[in-house]
Amino acid sequence: MSCFKCKGKGCNVCKHTGWIEILGAGMVHPNVLEMAGFDSSEYSGFAFGMGPDRIAMLKYGIEDIRHFYTNDVRFLDQFKAIEDRGDM
Numbered sequence: 001m002s003c004f005k006c007k008g009k010g011c012n013v014c015k016h017t018g019w020i021e022i023l024g025a026g027m028v029h030p031n032v033l034e035m036a037g038f039d040s041s042e043y044s045g046f047a048f049g050m051g052p053d054r055i056a057m058l059k060y061g062i063e064d065i066r067h068f069y070t071n072d073v074r075f076l077d078q079f080k081a082i083e084d085r086g087d088m
Contacts, residue, residue: 001019001022003017003018003019003020004020004058005061005063013063013064020057020058022054022055022058023048024049025046025047025048025049026046026047026048027046028046030044032045033045053065053068056068056079
């Protein structure tokens with residue numbers, strides 16, 4: 001997806017690529033399979049997922065994903081559940 005901050009020109013949010021990943025995917029490392037008890041010479045894996053934090057960044061124009069993980073209540077309080085907001 002094109003970077004919401006720089007509109008694809010390149011900035012610190014998109015690591016100067018112009019793109020933002022919101023649906024991450026990739027191959028599972030053989031060591032992970034081995035630690036899970038699978039023979040990595042016989043099995044391989046592919047992992048994927050959607051980060052709701054990335055979607056929230058796009059929706060609310062948040063430039064740094066780390067804000068979600070610093071436990072700053074002043075920041076987090078603006079993301080109340082719909083039933084708690086009272087404006088619906």
